[in-house]
Amino acid sequence: MTDCRGIVAGKTKLIRLESWPTSKYIVCVTADISDYLSLVNECQITEMQKAGQDLIPDAVGSLEVFSEHVRNVEAALIHTYQITAFVAVREPGPQHAAKHWKEMVRICERALTATKELRDKFPNCRTPELYDLALDYMLEAQKRFHENLQDSECPSPPEGLFPKTP
Amino acid sequence: MSQPTGGIIPEDALSRLTELFTQVEGASKPLSRACREAEFEFNSLVEKIHAEIVQPRFSSVTLTQFRSQTRRYCRARASKESPPFPCV
Numbered sequence: 001m002t003d004c005r006g007i008v009a010g011k012t013k014l015i016r017l018e019s020w021p022t023s024k025y026i027v028c029v030t031a032d033i034s035d036y037l038s039l040v041n042e043c044q045i046t047e048m049q050k051a052g053q054d055l056i057p058d059a060v061g062s063l064e065v066f067s068e069h070v071r072n073v074e075a076a077l078i079h080t081y082q083i084t085a086f087v088a089v090r091e092p093g094p095q096h097a098a099k100h101w102k103e104m105v106r107i108c109e110r111a112l113t114a115t116k117e118l119r120d121k122f123p124n125c126r127t128p129e130l131y132d133l134a135l136d137y138m139l140e141a142q143k144r145f146h147e148n149l150q151d152s153e154c155p156s157p158p159e160g161l162f163p164k165t166p
Numbered sequence: 167m168s169q170p171t172g173g174i175i176p177e178d179a180l181s182r183l184t185e186l187f188t189q190v191e192g193a194s195k196p197l198s199r200a201c202r203e204a205e206f207e208f209n210s211l212v213e214k215i216h217a218e219i220v221q222p223r224f225s226s227v228t229l230t231q232f233r234s235q236t237r238r239y240c241r242a243r244a245s246k247e248s249p250p251f252p253c254v
Contacts, residue, residue, distance in 0.1 A: 082194040089192030092245040094238060140196040154234035158224050162239050163172035
């Protein structure tokens, strides 16, 4: 991940993302760990996309190189899902949990878009498996997002249905 | 089932629902059989309680509403009880 650099400056943090030498993005955010996680995930997916465009499947060593990118994105999705679940289940309010799941959906969608064409170009690098994983995780995250959204919009229960303080 | 504590739903049912909610929402492997089974049991228990306990007393509460209210209750309770770490 030599291309991605994060610069922290006080409470407001500047994140400078250089996906490759010709493209630079300056993002100004109030960053927390989730912002950095999103940044790292974005880099992994972007790097896989770039490798997919540049590498020729028949060239010596290209499958090994691309497989490594696929593995990185796969690991990022699995780990990000685990972190999202860990954080979401500890949120006392459903609206905050929904926000975490929405971000997970976004990451999966991003991975799906990136993998869609590459699974045909590199079918033997576990790219189809990565596509399936991103799809499965996206559906699970979407389900949790919608459930929590629905929970947050549901009217309060009538008096006497649940104990007052859990 | 044990006696209700401040509401009409028995404490052991609420405790089990919270446990199942935690297993589903906090699952590190959402495609696992354990997660699917926990989700199925949660929904089945919600349906059973709604039909047997809630409907006779609160007929205006729909199953969809009750499911969301139960999830909200379980979430609030789970966040206070601090769910176990995945490695535990």
